[in-house]
Amino acid sequence: MNDLDSLRQQYQDLLDRLQRNESEFRRLGRAVWRVQEDERRRLARDLHDGVGQNLTAIKHRLATIASMLPADSRDARNALEATIALCGDTLEDTRQLSRLLRPAILDDLGLEAALRWLARTQGEASGLEISVDIGTLPALDSDLQTLLFRVAQEALNNIARHAHARSALIRLVARGALLQLQIADDGQGFEPEQAQRAGGGGLGGMRERLRLYDGQLELHSAPGEGSRLRAVVPLT
Template sequence: MTPRSRGPALFWRVAIGNAAVLAVACVITAFVFAPSETDIALREFAIFLGGLASMLAINLLLLRRALGPLRELTSFARRIDPLEPGLRLQVTGGDSEATELADAFNDMLDRLEAERRASVGRALAAQEGERLRVAQELHDGVGQSLTGVVLQLGRVVRDVDEGARPRVVEAQETARESLEEVRRIARRLRPEALDDLGLASALHVLGERVAEHTELRVDVHVQPSLEFGADEELVLYRVAQEALTNVARHAGAKRAEVRLERAAGRSRLEVDDDGSGVPGEAQEGGGVLGMRERAVLVGGTLKVARSPLGGTRVTLELPS
Protein backbone atom coordinates (compact mmCIF):
# COMPACT_ATOMS: atom_id res chain seq x y z
CA MET A 1 0.00 0.00 0.00
CA THR A 2 1.38 3.39 -1.00
CA PRO A 3 1.80 5.77 1.96
CA ARG A 4 -0.63 8.67 1.72
CA SER A 5 0.77 12.18 1.30
CA ARG A 6 1.07 14.11 4.55
CA GLY A 7 2.34 17.44 3.23
CA PRO A 8 5.66 19.00 4.29
CA ALA A 9 7.85 17.22 6.82
CA LEU A 10 7.50 18.16 10.48
CA PHE A 11 10.86 19.96 10.40
CA TRP A 12 9.72 22.26 7.62
CA ARG A 13 6.35 22.89 9.25
CA VAL A 14 8.10 24.00 12.44
CA ALA A 15 10.62 26.08 10.45
CA ILE A 16 7.88 27.77 8.39
CA GLY A 17 5.92 28.57 11.56
CA ASN A 18 8.99 30.10 13.18
CA ALA A 19 9.73 32.09 10.02
CA ALA A 20 6.18 33.45 9.99
CA VAL A 21 6.51 34.53 13.63
CA LEU A 22 9.87 36.14 12.87
CA ALA A 23 8.46 37.99 9.87
CA VAL A 24 5.53 39.37 11.88
CA ALA A 25 7.89 40.43 14.67
CA CYS A 26 10.17 42.23 12.18
CA VAL A 27 7.25 44.05 10.56
CA ILE A 28 5.83 45.19 13.90
CA THR A 29 9.27 46.27 15.14
CA ALA A 30 9.93 48.17 11.91
CA PHE A 31 6.71 50.18 12.08
CA VAL A 32 6.97 50.90 15.81
CA PHE A 33 10.64 51.89 16.05
CA ALA A 34 11.49 53.23 12.59
CA PRO A 35 12.19 57.06 12.58
CA SER A 36 10.54 57.42 9.19
CA GLU A 37 8.68 55.19 6.75
CA THR A 38 11.39 55.62 4.10
CA ASP A 39 13.98 53.83 6.28
CA ILE A 40 11.89 50.68 6.78
CA ALA A 41 12.20 48.48 3.70
CA LEU A 42 15.89 47.77 3.14
CA ARG A 43 17.06 47.78 6.74
CA GLU A 44 14.26 45.61 8.14
CA PHE A 45 14.45 43.29 5.16
CA ALA A 46 18.14 42.70 5.88
CA ILE A 47 17.34 42.08 9.56
CA PHE A 48 14.62 39.65 8.58
CA LEU A 49 16.91 37.68 6.23
CA GLY A 50 19.64 37.50 8.86
CA GLY A 51 17.19 36.36 11.52
CA LEU A 52 15.65 33.83 9.14
CA ALA A 53 19.03 32.32 8.29
CA SER A 54 19.95 32.09 11.98
CA MET A 55 16.60 30.52 12.84
CA LEU A 56 16.89 27.88 10.10
CA ALA A 57 20.42 27.02 11.23
CA ILE A 58 19.29 26.60 14.85
CA ASN A 59 16.25 24.54 13.76
CA LEU A 60 18.49 22.38 11.61
CA LEU A 61 20.82 21.67 14.52
CA LEU A 62 18.16 21.08 17.16
CA LEU A 63 15.07 19.75 15.42
CA ARG A 64 16.73 17.34 13.01
CA ARG A 65 18.54 15.66 15.90
CA ALA A 66 15.43 15.63 18.08
CA LEU A 67 13.11 14.37 15.33
CA GLY A 68 15.56 11.92 13.77
CA PRO A 69 14.17 8.93 15.73
CA LEU A 70 10.69 9.71 14.37
CA ARG A 71 11.92 9.34 10.79
CA GLU A 72 13.75 6.14 11.71
CA LEU A 73 10.63 4.83 13.44
CA THR A 74 8.43 5.57 10.42
CA SER A 75 10.79 3.81 8.04
CA PHE A 76 11.22 0.87 10.42
CA ALA A 77 7.46 0.44 10.95
CA ARG A 78 6.97 0.01 7.19
CA ARG A 79 9.54 -2.82 7.12
CA ILE A 80 8.10 -4.89 9.97
CA ASP A 81 6.94 -8.40 9.08
CA PRO A 82 4.98 -10.19 11.84
CA LEU A 83 6.36 -13.53 10.62
CA GLU A 84 9.99 -12.39 10.89
CA PRO A 85 10.37 -11.47 14.57
CA GLY A 86 13.42 -10.06 16.29
CA LEU A 87 13.90 -6.82 14.34
CA ARG A 88 14.26 -3.79 16.59
CA LEU A 89 14.81 -0.08 16.00
CA GLN A 90 18.32 1.05 16.89
CA VAL A 91 17.52 4.27 18.72
CA THR A 92 19.71 7.38 18.43
CA GLY A 93 19.20 10.97 19.49
CA GLY A 94 19.86 11.09 23.21
CA ASP A 95 17.04 11.42 25.74
CA SER A 96 14.46 13.27 23.63
CA GLU A 97 10.74 12.46 23.63
CA ALA A 98 11.14 10.94 20.16
CA THR A 99 13.75 8.55 21.52
CA GLU A 100 11.41 7.57 24.33
CA LEU A 101 8.71 6.91 21.73
CA ALA A 102 11.06 4.63 19.80
CA ASP A 103 11.93 2.75 23.01
CA ALA A 104 8.22 2.34 23.74
CA PHE A 105 7.70 1.04 20.20
CA ASN A 106 10.39 -1.62 20.74
CA ASP A 107 8.74 -2.62 24.02
CA MET A 108 5.41 -2.93 22.21
CA LEU A 109 7.02 -5.21 19.61
CA ASP A 110 8.38 -7.42 22.42
CA ARG A 111 4.89 -7.80 23.87
CA LEU A 112 3.23 -8.39 20.50
CA GLU A 113 5.78 -11.02 19.47
CA ALA A 114 5.45 -12.80 22.81
CA GLU A 115 1.67 -12.86 22.45
CA ARG A 116 1.86 -14.01 18.84
CA ARG A 117 4.29 -16.78 19.78
CA ALA A 118 1.96 -17.89 22.56
CA SER A 119 -1.13 -17.81 20.31
CA VAL A 120 0.66 -19.66 17.50
CA GLY A 121 1.88 -22.21 20.05
CA ARG A 122 -1.66 -22.80 21.32
CA ALA A 123 -3.02 -23.15 17.78
CA LEU A 124 -0.30 -25.56 16.68
CA ALA A 125 -0.59 -27.58 19.89
CA ALA A 126 -4.31 -27.95 19.25
CA GLN A 127 -3.57 -28.91 15.64
CA GLU A 128 -1.03 -31.54 16.68
CA GLY A 129 -3.44 -32.91 19.27
CA GLU A 130 -6.13 -33.25 16.62
CA ARG A 131 -3.65 -34.89 14.25
CA LEU A 132 -2.75 -37.41 16.95
CA ARG A 133 -6.41 -38.16 17.66
CA VAL A 134 -7.23 -38.68 13.97
CA ALA A 135 -4.09 -40.81 13.47
CA GLN A 136 -5.04 -43.04 16.39
CA GLU A 137 -8.59 -43.40 15.11
CA LEU A 138 -7.35 -44.29 11.65
CA HIS A 139 -4.90 -46.81 13.05
CA ASP A 140 -7.11 -48.36 15.71
CA GLY A 141 -10.49 -47.96 13.98
CA VAL A 142 -10.32 -47.93 10.20
CA GLY A 143 -7.01 -49.81 10.13
CA GLN A 144 -8.29 -52.64 12.31
CA SER A 145 -11.49 -52.89 10.29
CA LEU A 146 -9.59 -53.12 7.02
CA THR A 147 -7.26 -55.71 8.53
CA GLY A 148 -10.35 -57.77 9.40
CA VAL A 149 -11.68 -57.41 5.85
CA VAL A 150 -8.35 -58.61 4.39
CA LEU A 151 -8.33 -61.65 6.69
CA GLN A 152 -11.98 -62.50 5.95
CA LEU A 153 -11.40 -62.26 2.21
CA GLY A 154 -8.40 -64.53 2.64
CA ARG A 155 -10.65 -67.18 4.19
CA VAL A 156 -13.31 -66.67 1.50
CA VAL A 157 -10.74 -67.28 -1.24
CA ARG A 158 -10.30 -70.85 -0.01
CA ASP A 159 -14.04 -71.60 -0.07
CA VAL A 160 -15.23 -70.08 -3.37
CA ASP A 161 -15.15 -71.86 -6.71
CA GLU A 162 -12.45 -71.21 -9.27
CA GLY A 163 -14.60 -68.85 -11.33
CA ALA A 164 -15.23 -66.39 -8.49
CA ARG A 165 -11.77 -66.67 -6.90
CA PRO A 166 -10.01 -63.99 -9.09
CA ARG A 167 -12.63 -61.40 -8.14
CA VAL A 168 -12.28 -62.19 -4.46
CA VAL A 169 -8.49 -62.00 -4.71
CA GLU A 170 -8.82 -58.63 -6.44
CA ALA A 171 -11.09 -57.39 -3.66
CA GLN A 172 -8.58 -58.62 -1.09
CA GLU A 173 -5.73 -56.75 -2.80
CA THR A 174 -7.84 -53.59 -2.96
CA ALA A 175 -8.55 -53.85 0.77
CA ARG A 176 -4.85 -54.43 1.47
CA GLU A 177 -3.87 -51.36 -0.59
CA SER A 178 -6.48 -49.30 1.25
CA LEU A 179 -5.04 -50.52 4.56
CA GLU A 180 -1.56 -49.41 3.52
CA GLU A 181 -2.92 -46.02 2.46
CA VAL A 182 -4.64 -45.56 5.81
CA ARG A 183 -1.40 -46.44 7.61
CA ARG A 184 0.54 -44.02 5.43
CA ILE A 185 -1.90 -41.20 6.21
CA ALA A 186 -1.72 -42.01 9.92
CA ARG A 187 2.08 -41.89 9.83
CA ARG A 188 1.97 -38.55 8.06
CA LEU A 189 -0.45 -37.12 10.60
CA ARG A 190 1.73 -38.18 13.54
CA PRO A 191 5.29 -39.31 12.74
CA GLU A 192 5.99 -42.37 14.88
CA ALA A 193 9.69 -42.22 14.02
CA LEU A 194 9.97 -38.76 15.60
CA ASP A 195 8.45 -39.97 18.86
CA ASP A 196 10.35 -43.26 18.97
CA LEU A 197 13.71 -42.67 17.25
CA GLY A 198 14.43 -38.92 17.38
CA LEU A 199 14.71 -36.16 14.82
CA ALA A 200 17.68 -37.44 12.78
CA SER A 201 16.14 -40.87 12.20
CA ALA A 202 12.73 -39.33 11.55
CA LEU A 203 14.16 -37.10 8.80
CA HIS A 204 15.86 -40.09 7.15
CA VAL A 205 12.61 -42.09 7.32
CA LEU A 206 10.74 -39.08 5.90
CA GLY A 207 13.14 -38.90 2.97
CA GLU A 208 12.79 -42.62 2.30
CA ARG A 209 8.99 -42.50 2.36
CA VAL A 210 8.80 -39.45 0.09
CA ALA A 211 11.15 -41.15 -2.37
CA GLU A 212 9.09 -44.34 -2.13
CA HIS A 213 5.80 -42.67 -3.05
CA THR A 214 7.13 -40.16 -5.61
CA GLU A 215 9.74 -40.02 -8.35
CA LEU A 216 12.05 -37.89 -6.20
CA ARG A 217 15.51 -38.91 -5.09
CA VAL A 218 15.85 -37.51 -1.59
CA ASP A 219 19.24 -37.16 0.14
CA VAL A 220 19.20 -36.42 3.87
CA HIS A 221 22.26 -35.14 5.77
CA VAL A 222 22.03 -34.51 9.53
CA GLN A 223 25.01 -33.27 11.54
CA PRO A 224 25.64 -35.66 14.44
CA SER A 225 25.10 -34.74 18.10
CA LEU A 226 22.53 -32.01 17.50
CA GLU A 227 20.07 -31.56 20.35
CA PHE A 228 16.73 -29.75 20.28
CA GLY A 229 13.71 -29.31 22.48
CA ALA A 230 10.47 -31.14 21.75
CA ASP A 231 8.86 -28.07 20.12
CA GLU A 232 11.94 -27.39 17.99
CA GLU A 233 12.12 -31.02 16.81
CA LEU A 234 8.47 -30.97 15.79
CA VAL A 235 8.85 -27.65 13.94
CA LEU A 236 11.98 -28.84 12.11
CA TYR A 237 10.26 -32.07 11.09
CA ARG A 238 7.05 -30.38 9.95
CA VAL A 239 8.93 -27.77 7.91
CA ALA A 240 10.99 -30.47 6.19
CA GLN A 241 7.82 -32.50 5.59
CA GLU A 242 5.91 -29.56 4.11
CA ALA A 243 8.87 -28.46 1.99
CA LEU A 244 9.29 -31.96 0.51
CA THR A 245 5.54 -32.18 -0.10
CA ASN A 246 5.67 -28.89 -2.01
CA VAL A 247 8.61 -30.17 -4.05
CA ALA A 248 6.78 -33.38 -4.94
CA ARG A 249 3.54 -31.60 -5.85
CA HIS A 250 4.61 -28.37 -7.49
CA ALA A 251 8.29 -28.23 -8.42
CA GLY A 252 8.57 -30.91 -11.10
CA ALA A 253 11.89 -31.89 -9.54
CA LYS A 254 13.86 -35.12 -9.73
CA ARG A 255 16.14 -34.56 -6.76
CA ALA A 256 15.83 -33.00 -3.31
CA GLU A 257 18.31 -32.50 -0.48
CA VAL A 258 17.59 -32.07 3.22
CA ARG A 259 20.40 -30.76 5.45
CA LEU A 260 20.31 -30.05 9.17
CA GLU A 261 23.45 -28.56 10.67
CA ARG A 262 24.74 -26.04 13.15
CA ALA A 263 27.08 -23.20 12.16
CA ALA A 264 28.01 -19.83 13.67
CA GLY A 265 25.91 -20.52 16.75
CA ARG A 266 22.68 -21.12 14.80
CA SER A 267 20.94 -24.31 13.74
CA ARG A 268 19.86 -24.38 10.11
CA LEU A 269 17.55 -26.65 8.14
CA GLU A 270 17.79 -26.39 4.35
CA VAL A 271 15.62 -28.17 1.78
CA ASP A 272 16.80 -27.81 -1.83
CA ASP A 273 15.42 -29.14 -5.10
CA ASP A 274 16.32 -29.00 -8.78
CA GLY A 275 12.82 -28.17 -9.98
CA SER A 276 11.27 -25.14 -11.60
CA GLY A 277 11.48 -22.89 -8.53
CA VAL A 278 8.82 -20.78 -6.85
CA PRO A 279 7.68 -17.50 -8.44
CA GLY A 280 8.13 -14.53 -6.14
CA GLU A 281 4.44 -13.65 -6.05
CA ALA A 282 3.49 -17.23 -5.09
CA GLN A 283 5.83 -17.71 -2.17
CA GLU A 284 3.11 -17.31 0.46
CA GLY A 285 1.13 -20.16 -1.09
CA GLY A 286 1.83 -23.86 -1.11
CA GLY A 287 2.20 -24.15 2.66
CA VAL A 288 4.92 -21.52 3.02
CA LEU A 289 2.77 -19.39 5.28
CA GLY A 290 2.21 -22.37 7.57
CA MET A 291 5.94 -23.03 7.71
CA ARG A 292 6.64 -19.42 8.63
CA GLU A 293 4.06 -19.56 11.41
CA ARG A 294 5.74 -22.68 12.80
CA ALA A 295 9.09 -20.88 12.68
CA VAL A 296 7.62 -18.06 14.79
CA LEU A 297 6.72 -20.59 17.49
CA VAL A 298 10.39 -21.36 18.21
CA GLY A 299 11.74 -17.87 17.49
CA GLY A 300 13.17 -18.88 14.12
CA THR A 301 13.07 -17.35 10.66
CA LEU A 302 12.10 -18.99 7.39
CA LYS A 303 13.27 -17.86 3.97
CA VAL A 304 12.45 -19.04 0.45
CA ALA A 305 15.05 -18.37 -2.24
CA ARG A 306 16.64 -19.79 -5.36
CA SER A 307 18.54 -23.02 -4.76
CA PRO A 308 22.04 -23.76 -6.08
CA LEU A 309 20.48 -26.89 -7.56
CA GLY A 310 18.33 -24.67 -9.79
CA GLY A 311 15.01 -24.94 -7.97
CA THR A 312 13.90 -23.62 -4.59
CA ARG A 313 15.69 -23.49 -1.24
CA VAL A 314 13.65 -23.39 1.97
CA THR A 315 15.81 -22.33 4.94
CA LEU A 316 14.74 -22.45 8.57
CA GLU A 317 17.16 -20.89 11.06
CA LEU A 318 16.80 -21.33 14.81
CA PRO A 319 18.32 -18.88 17.28
CA SER A 320 20.26 -21.56 19.16
Protein backbone atom coordinates in the same frame (compact mmCIF):
# COMPACT_ATOMS: atom_id res chain seq x y z
CA MET B 1 8.80 15.39 35.60
CA ASN B 2 8.89 17.70 32.61
CA ASP B 3 6.94 17.17 29.42
CA LEU B 4 9.76 15.44 27.66
CA ASP B 5 10.29 12.97 30.48
CA SER B 6 6.61 12.21 30.61
CA LEU B 7 6.55 11.65 26.87
CA ARG B 8 9.53 9.35 27.13
CA GLN B 9 7.84 7.42 29.90
CA GLN B 10 4.65 7.04 27.86
CA TYR B 11 6.66 5.86 24.90
CA GLN B 12 8.50 3.30 27.04
CA ASP B 13 5.22 2.04 28.51
CA LEU B 14 3.77 1.60 25.06
CA LEU B 15 6.85 -0.24 23.91
CA ASP B 16 6.67 -2.56 26.91
CA ARG B 17 3.02 -3.24 26.24
CA LEU B 18 3.72 -3.95 22.60
CA GLN B 19 6.44 -6.41 23.56
CA ARG B 20 4.20 -8.15 26.08
CA ASN B 21 1.45 -8.45 23.48
CA GLU B 22 3.87 -9.81 20.94
CA SER B 23 5.20 -12.50 23.24
CA GLU B 24 1.66 -13.34 24.34
CA PHE B 25 0.68 -13.65 20.69
CA ARG B 26 3.57 -16.03 20.07
CA ARG B 27 2.76 -18.09 23.13
CA LEU B 28 -0.82 -18.43 21.91
CA GLY B 29 0.27 -19.26 18.38
CA ARG B 30 2.54 -22.02 19.65
CA ALA B 31 -0.22 -23.36 21.90
CA VAL B 32 -2.70 -23.52 19.01
CA TRP B 33 -0.16 -25.26 16.90
CA ARG B 34 0.67 -27.77 19.67
CA VAL B 35 -3.02 -28.63 20.06
CA GLN B 36 -3.25 -29.19 16.32
CA GLU B 37 -0.26 -31.54 16.35
CA ASP B 38 -1.68 -33.43 19.36
CA GLU B 39 -4.94 -33.87 17.50
CA ARG B 40 -3.10 -35.12 14.43
CA ARG B 41 -1.12 -37.54 16.58
CA ARG B 42 -4.35 -38.92 18.07
CA LEU B 43 -6.06 -39.20 14.67
CA ALA B 44 -3.01 -40.90 13.16
CA ARG B 45 -2.96 -43.45 15.97
CA ASP B 46 -6.72 -44.09 15.78
CA LEU B 47 -6.50 -44.59 12.04
CA HIS B 48 -3.56 -46.94 12.32
CA ASP B 49 -4.67 -48.95 15.35
CA GLY B 50 -8.45 -48.81 14.84
CA VAL B 51 -9.39 -48.73 11.17
CA GLY B 52 -6.09 -50.27 10.09
CA GLN B 53 -6.33 -53.26 12.40
CA ASN B 54 -9.97 -53.90 11.53
CA LEU B 55 -9.14 -53.87 7.84
CA THR B 56 -6.34 -56.36 8.46
CA ALA B 57 -8.76 -58.64 10.31
CA ILE B 58 -11.38 -58.35 7.53
CA LYS B 59 -8.75 -59.24 4.96
CA HIS B 60 -7.76 -62.37 6.87
CA ARG B 61 -11.36 -63.45 7.35
CA LEU B 62 -12.12 -63.03 3.67
CA ALA B 63 -9.07 -65.15 2.85
CA THR B 64 -10.32 -67.85 5.22
CA ILE B 65 -13.76 -67.78 3.56
CA ALA B 66 -12.13 -68.01 0.14
CA SER B 67 -10.22 -71.11 1.22
CA MET B 68 -13.46 -72.74 2.43
CA LEU B 69 -15.21 -72.44 -0.92
CA PRO B 70 -15.72 -75.62 -2.93
CA ALA B 71 -13.35 -76.03 -5.85
CA ASP B 72 -16.03 -75.38 -8.51
CA SER B 73 -17.21 -71.97 -7.19
CA ARG B 74 -14.82 -69.97 -9.33
CA ASP B 75 -17.04 -66.85 -9.65
CA ALA B 76 -17.42 -66.52 -5.93
CA ARG B 77 -13.68 -66.99 -5.44
CA ASN B 78 -12.86 -64.32 -8.03
CA ALA B 79 -15.27 -61.90 -6.40
CA LEU B 80 -13.74 -62.60 -3.00
CA GLU B 81 -10.24 -62.13 -4.29
CA ALA B 82 -11.15 -58.76 -5.82
CA THR B 83 -12.61 -57.78 -2.44
CA ILE B 84 -9.45 -58.88 -0.64
CA ALA B 85 -7.37 -56.77 -3.03
CA LEU B 86 -9.63 -53.76 -2.43
CA CYS B 87 -9.25 -54.31 1.28
CA GLY B 88 -5.47 -54.38 0.89
CA ASP B 89 -5.45 -51.12 -1.08
CA THR B 90 -7.69 -49.44 1.48
CA LEU B 91 -5.41 -50.66 4.26
CA GLU B 92 -2.38 -49.21 2.48
CA ASP B 93 -4.22 -45.87 1.95
CA THR B 94 -5.18 -45.79 5.61
CA ARG B 95 -1.61 -46.37 6.75
CA GLN B 96 -0.35 -43.75 4.34
CA LEU B 97 -2.87 -41.20 5.59
CA SER B 98 -1.94 -42.00 9.18
CA ARG B 99 1.76 -41.43 8.45
CA LEU B 100 1.06 -38.18 6.61
CA LEU B 101 -0.97 -36.87 9.52
CA ARG B 102 1.84 -37.54 11.95
CA PRO B 103 4.45 -40.26 11.45
CA ALA B 104 4.93 -42.32 14.62
CA ILE B 105 8.66 -42.38 13.91
CA LEU B 106 8.90 -38.68 14.81
CA ASP B 107 7.62 -39.36 18.32
CA ASP B 108 9.37 -42.70 18.73
CA LEU B 109 12.82 -42.08 17.23
CA GLY B 110 13.06 -38.31 16.74
CA LEU B 111 13.76 -35.82 13.98
CA GLU B 112 16.81 -37.41 12.37
CA ALA B 113 15.12 -40.78 11.86
CA ALA B 114 11.94 -39.05 10.72
CA LEU B 115 13.80 -36.99 8.09
CA ARG B 116 15.55 -40.09 6.76
CA TRP B 117 12.22 -41.89 6.60
CA LEU B 118 10.61 -38.89 4.84
CA ALA B 119 13.41 -38.75 2.27
CA ARG B 120 13.14 -42.47 1.56
CA THR B 121 9.35 -42.60 1.21
CA GLN B 122 9.08 -39.33 -0.73
CA GLY B 123 11.90 -40.46 -2.97
CA GLU B 124 10.18 -43.75 -3.70
CA ALA B 125 6.85 -42.05 -4.33
CA SER B 126 8.17 -39.32 -6.63
CA GLY B 127 11.19 -40.96 -8.24
CA LEU B 128 13.46 -38.26 -6.83
CA GLU B 129 16.88 -39.08 -5.50
CA ILE B 130 16.93 -37.48 -2.08
CA SER B 131 20.07 -37.43 0.04
CA VAL B 132 20.18 -36.58 3.69
CA ASP B 133 23.08 -34.98 5.53
CA ILE B 134 22.68 -34.55 9.27
CA GLY B 135 25.38 -33.17 11.54
CA THR B 136 25.87 -33.80 15.22
CA LEU B 137 22.86 -32.37 17.00
CA PRO B 138 22.18 -31.52 20.61
CA ALA B 139 18.99 -32.85 22.22
CA LEU B 140 16.08 -31.00 20.57
CA ASP B 141 12.79 -30.25 22.21
CA SER B 142 9.75 -31.82 20.68
CA ASP B 143 8.23 -28.57 19.34
CA LEU B 144 11.41 -27.82 17.44
CA GLN B 145 11.54 -31.33 16.00
CA THR B 146 7.96 -31.08 14.82
CA LEU B 147 8.54 -27.62 13.38
CA LEU B 148 11.52 -28.71 11.28
CA PHE B 149 9.85 -31.92 10.22
CA ARG B 150 6.84 -29.95 8.92
CA VAL B 151 9.13 -27.56 7.05
CA ALA B 152 10.95 -30.47 5.40
CA GLN B 153 7.65 -32.19 4.58
CA GLU B 154 6.23 -29.11 2.83
CA ALA B 155 9.51 -28.37 1.05
CA LEU B 156 9.71 -31.91 -0.33
CA ASN B 157 6.04 -31.77 -1.30
CA ASN B 158 6.74 -28.59 -3.23
CA ILE B 159 9.73 -30.17 -4.96
CA ALA B 160 7.68 -33.22 -5.94
CA ARG B 161 4.79 -31.07 -7.17
CA HIS B 162 6.46 -28.09 -8.80
CA ALA B 163 10.19 -28.52 -9.36
CA HIS B 164 10.57 -31.26 -12.02
CA ALA B 165 13.82 -32.05 -10.26
CA ARG B 166 15.97 -35.14 -10.46
CA SER B 167 17.53 -34.90 -7.05
CA ALA B 168 17.17 -33.10 -3.77
CA LEU B 169 19.20 -32.67 -0.61
CA ILE B 170 18.15 -32.27 3.00
CA ARG B 171 20.81 -30.90 5.33
CA LEU B 172 20.39 -30.27 9.02
CA VAL B 173 23.18 -28.80 11.13
CA ALA B 174 23.60 -26.98 14.42
CA ARG B 175 25.73 -23.84 14.18
CA GLY B 176 26.40 -22.28 17.55
CA ALA B 177 23.04 -21.38 19.02
CA LEU B 178 21.20 -21.91 15.73
CA LEU B 179 19.70 -24.88 14.03
CA GLN B 180 19.76 -24.75 10.26
CA LEU B 181 17.70 -26.85 7.88
CA GLN B 182 18.39 -26.62 4.15
CA ILE B 183 16.48 -28.28 1.38
CA ALA B 184 17.76 -27.90 -2.15
CA ASP B 185 16.68 -29.26 -5.51
CA ASP B 186 18.02 -29.20 -9.06
CA GLY B 187 14.65 -28.50 -10.67
CA GLN B 188 13.28 -25.67 -12.77
CA GLY B 189 13.40 -23.08 -9.99
CA PHE B 190 10.97 -20.21 -9.42
CA GLU B 191 10.73 -16.56 -8.41
CA PRO B 192 10.45 -16.61 -4.61
CA GLU B 193 9.04 -13.08 -4.37
CA GLN B 194 6.38 -13.76 -6.93
CA ALA B 195 5.47 -17.13 -5.42
CA GLN B 196 5.04 -15.56 -2.00
CA ARG B 197 3.03 -12.64 -3.32
CA ALA B 198 0.73 -15.18 -4.94
CA GLY B 199 0.26 -16.31 -1.33
CA GLY B 200 0.60 -20.09 -1.53
CA GLY B 201 -0.42 -21.66 1.78
CA GLY B 202 2.69 -23.80 2.03
CA LEU B 203 5.50 -21.27 2.06
CA GLY B 204 3.46 -18.66 3.94
CA GLY B 205 2.48 -21.15 6.64
CA MET B 206 6.09 -22.27 6.95
CA ARG B 207 7.29 -18.71 7.44
CA GLU B 208 4.61 -18.00 10.07
CA ARG B 209 5.34 -21.14 12.03
CA LEU B 210 9.04 -20.39 12.03
CA ARG B 211 8.36 -16.87 13.25
CA LEU B 212 6.50 -18.23 16.28
CA TYR B 213 9.81 -19.83 17.31
CA ASP B 214 11.92 -16.76 16.45
CA GLY B 215 13.02 -18.51 13.30
CA GLN B 216 13.42 -17.36 9.71
CA LEU B 217 12.84 -18.68 6.24
CA GLU B 218 15.08 -17.86 3.29
CA LEU B 219 14.41 -18.85 -0.29
CA HIS B 220 17.01 -18.76 -3.02
CA SER B 221 15.89 -19.61 -6.50
CA ALA B 222 15.57 -18.32 -10.02
CA PRO B 223 13.93 -19.88 -13.08
CA GLY B 224 16.20 -22.58 -14.48
CA GLU B 225 18.47 -22.65 -11.43
CA GLY B 226 16.94 -25.09 -8.98
CA SER B 227 16.00 -23.87 -5.56
CA ARG B 228 17.30 -23.75 -2.02
CA LEU B 229 15.24 -23.23 1.09
CA ARG B 230 16.84 -22.44 4.43
CA ALA B 231 15.06 -22.43 7.76
CA VAL B 232 16.98 -21.13 10.76
CA VAL B 233 15.75 -21.35 14.36
CA PRO B 234 17.43 -20.63 17.68
CA LEU B 235 18.17 -23.74 19.71
CA THR B 236 16.56 -22.27 22.86
